[in-house]
Amino acid sequence: MIEVDGLTKVYRDGTVALDHVTFQSNAKVLSVLGRNGAGKTTMMRILSTQLLPSSGTARILGLDVISEAEKLRTRIVSIPQEAKPVGFASPLEHLTMFLTARGESIKSALEESRRALKEIGLWEVRDKPCDDLSGGMKRKVFVAMALASNADLIFLDEPTTGLDPISRLEVWSVIKNISSRVVLTTHYMEEAEELSQDIVMLGKGKVIAKGTKEELLAPLRGKVRIEGIGDRLIGKTQISYMDENKAKEIVGKAVIKPVSLEDLFILHGEDGN
């Protein structure tokens, strides 16, 4: 269970990264969605006990992220966006070192590491120095570490940024099958739709929408997205929403699309306000 109440973060230079964020979620996978600078990473860092909020509270797995941070850290794993592997060490070495540092025996660390590397598609390169892996493979090493940890809750900050389409599907499959709960941030609407039961959308540090995909799309139920009518090429600001039956009657070159979570950003404006 994740309970966030009035969470606010004002950085030293006065930037308000989070502004009274409040939500609860008991989902297996929760996605935090938002454009660049929306406050996603700030929230992940606070929830995973790496950054103190300016005000407000958050409880993860029933534990307060400030007063019970030590206890909470034994039950979570957090993979930051900027994580870089040690160049001379291999994926297998990364995983086994990580698991033994978390208290597992060498035997079980090796077993879990091998399982995770196979599952995520890194088995072939398990013994290569990470310096010799592609950027996407390096990213997957960290997702594999989280997978192998069997932690109660895993924070993944943009786990699929920079991955090719096949690697992205491999990581999606891992996230779907993982036994741990997961909180992930993403820019990709389809990722949030595919993986999570609950979604929190942030815009400029505020919650602009929250709930299941179905709940978020309820205001657009029965409508389609119209991107152009007749010969007129219309820009993003001219996108409109219309009842599906009415849209079918329109003759011309209108581009009619089903609605998706992306449309919530459009409805809430460019800046998510």
Ligand SMILES: Nc1ncnc2c1ncn2[C@@H]1O[C@H](COP(=O)(O)OP(=O)(O)OP(=O)(O)O)[C@@H](O)[C@H]1O
């Ligand atoms: N250490 C810091 N000091 C001052 N401002 C910061 C600091 N870290 C982040 N910010 C600002 O806080 C806001 C939220 O940043 P954050 O990194 O949380 O956004 P994000 O949604 O994760 O963005 P992205 O998708 O680009 O990673 C931004 O305006 C950012 O410039």
